[in-house]
Amino acid sequence: MLEVTGLRAGYGEVEILRGVDMAIEPLEIVALLGSNGAGKTTFNAVLSGLNRPTAGGVVFEGRDIAGLDPVAIVEAGLVQVPEGRHVFPNLSVRENLELGGYRRGRANRKSNLERVVAIFPRLRERMDQKAGTLSGGEQQMLAIGRGMMSEPKLLVLDEPSLGLSPMLVEEMFALIGRLNGEGLTILLVEQNVRQSLEIAARAFVMENGAVSLSGPAGELMRDPQLQRSYLGI
Amino acid sequence: MSEFSILLPSVLNGITTGALYALVALGLTLIYGVLHIINFAHGSLLMLALYGVYFLAAGFDIGPYQALVFMPAAMFAVGYVLQRFVIGKASHDRDENILLVTLGLSIVIENLALYFFRSDTRVVDTPWSFETVELLGAFLPLPKVIAFFGALATAAALWVLMTRTDLGKAIRAVAKERKGARLVGIDVDHVFAMSFGIGIACLGIAACLLMPSYYVTPQVGHGFVLIAFTIVVLGGMGSFVGALIGGLFIGVVESLGGLFLGESLGQIGIFAIFILILLFRPTGLLGHKV
Numbered sequence: 260m261l262e263v264t265g266l267r268a269g270y271g272e273v274e275i276l277r278g279v280d281m282a283i284e285p286l287e288i289v290a291l292l293g294s295n296g297a298g299k300t301t302f303n304a305v306l307s308g309l310n311r312p313t314a315g316g317v318v319f320e321g322r323d324i325a326g327l328d329p330v331a332i333v334e335a336g337l338v339q340v341p342e343g344r345h346v347f348p349n350l351s352v353r354e355n356l357e358l359g360g361y362r363r364g365r366a367n368r369k370s371n372l373e374r375v376v377a378i379f380p381r382l383r384e385r386m387d388q389k390a391g392t393l394s395g396g397e398q399q400m401l402a403i404g405r406g407m408m409s410e411p412k413l414l415v416l417d418e419p420s421l422g423l424s425p426m427l428v429e430e431m432f433a434l435i436g437r438l439n440g441e442g443l444t445i446l447l448v449e450q451n452v453r454q455s456l457e458i459a460a461r462a463f464v465m466e467n468g469a470v471s472l473s474g475p476a477g478e479l480m481r482d483p484q485l486q487r488s489y490l491g492i
Numbered sequence: 493m494s495e496f497s498i499l500l501p502s503v504l505n506g507i508t509t510g511a512l513y514a515l516v517a518l519g520l521t522l523i524y525g526v527l528h529i530i531n532f533a534h535g536s537l538l539m540l541a542l543y544g545v546y547f548l549a550a551g552f553d554i555g556p557y558q559a560l561v562f563m564p565a566a567m568f569a570v571g572y573v574l575q576r577f578v579i580g581k582a583s584h585d586r587d588e589n590i591l592l593v594t595l596g597l598s599i600v601i602e603n604l605a606l607y608f609f610r611s612d613t614r615v616v617d618t619p620w621s622f623e624t625v626e627l628l629g630a631f632l633p634l635p636k637v638i639a640f641f642g643a644l645a646t647a648a649a650l651w652v653l654m655t656r657t658d659l660g661k662a663i664r665a666v667a668k669e670r671k672g673a674r675l676v677g678i679d680v681d682h683v684f685a686m687s688f689g690i691g692i693a694c695l696g697i698a699a700c701l702l703m704p705s706y707y708v709t710p711q712v713g714h715g716f717v718l719i720a721f722t723i724v725v726l727g728g729m730g731s732f733v734g735a736l737i738g739g740l741f742i743g744v745v746e747s748l749g750g751l752f753l754g755e756s757l758g759q760i761g762i763f764a765i766f767i768l769i770l771l772f773r774p775t776g777l778l779g780h781k782v
Contacts, residue, residue: 307675333677345672347665354661361658362677409676 266315293465336412348391359408501630510743511643519694525730535713541699571692635704728776
């Protein structure tokens with residue numbers, strides 16, 4: 260579904276991604292792991308068209324989307340839920356969700372909205388409240404809900420557990436697993452290695468702007484190098 | 493009683509003038525809210541619209557109210573093109589550059605107008621320019637009453653646009669959260685240009701409503717843009733309701749100031765309010781803390 264080869268990108272003279280290779284198959288949930296500064300967020304920005312790659316290819320459903328603008332990429336069905344949520348604070352929860360269907364999924368907006376609030380009942384209670392007044396966890400749900408309103412073929416979740424209480428983190432991972440179970444392909448970009456590996460089918464570990472380790476999640480869990488660096492075992 | 497009989501017409505007159513101020517300010521506050529800059533070219537674009545109305549009347553015998561069919565669309569196009577291909581391109585994503593570009597634009601537009609149209613004062617004569625309407629014992633010029641309702645209708649239409657349509661929601665979304673907007677596939681540059689275009693279209697409407705009771709010269713915009721800026725600050729930067737209420741209020745202040753201090757000092761009250769607001773409530777009456 261997604262195939263990234265030799266992807267390079269950066270900011271000005273500074274190269275952040277030094278040749279990233281990775282792939283995602285339909286219906287998979289793939290975790291992209293790595294510590295702060297490894298290049299995960301830059302990778303996402305390039306996927307979504309916020310940054311242009313300097314070299315390499317991004318093929319999504321057989322079509323080269325490297326360097327396209329965010330409008331075209333959302334239109335193609337690759338939707339990102341960004342780190343830090345970036346919901347529209349001055350708009351109501353309902354309006355936030357409606358704008359999720361601005362570019363894609365406009366025709367089914369009503370039924371999509373019903374589906375989203377069925378998944379996140381708490382959003383239903385907050386429908387006419389400004390998004391800026393929601394708690395961090397609620398904003399994260401809203402950001403994911405807004406992403407789902409775009410009828411994504413591939414949903415990229417950037418650090419969905421960041422800043423949530425341990426209980427909410429648990430809930431969030433369970434939910435991501437459930438969304439995947441219902442047929443959504445997900446790229447989960449996380450620092451939270453253990454919980455990500457528990458729900459992912461495969462994982463890639465990024466270090467210094469390149470993939471240093473990859474394989475089925477179960478195998479990576481037992482990898483001594485990964486255990487030492489990320490799991491503290 | 494006699495004092496009341498002078499006061500009431502003055503207040504009503506102020507409200508009708510204020511509605512037009514509000515219309516100019518609505519465009520300014522919309523552009524500020526989204527692009528985070530004061531559009532210094534606002535006054536000269538209003539001047540351009542007034543000339544548009546004048547030449548439609550002088551050249552094609554199209555009256556100011558009939559011009560309402562063309563002018564908003566024409567000014568929208570001017571605004572869209574200016575933002576998309578001039579202001580946006582020249583500012584390189586830096587807000588302080590936008591400010592300078594609009595200031596430069598206003599100088600260019602004004603001097604071109606001076607060159608082509610000369611500094612003569614021009615008016616459009618209509619048979620009903622001097623007709624009056626009686627309201628609560630006060631006689632109000634008919635064009636000003638029409639302008640009042642026209643301005644309110646425009647404000648209502650803007651409100652519907654901003655709260656009920658996808659475009660309006662996208663405009664509000666872009667105003668606060670550009671990255672989030674890009675990630676749902678909103679074309680931010682297009683939304684910027686639409687906002688600017690809509691703000692300038694308000695000037696097209698204002699020009700049609702204003703011309704029957706006003707005049708046009710290349711410098712006519714100055715007075716309006718200063719007052720509109722005061723209204724935007726008074727109402728709270730970026731607040732629509734604030735601009736509407738602020739506009740009506742400033743109109744009344746100006747009218748009463750003229751009554752008590754004489755025509756030439758009438759605007760003192762406006763700028764006194766401007767200074768007081770900046771000193772004591774810089775976020776404006778309905779503004780939010782940033």
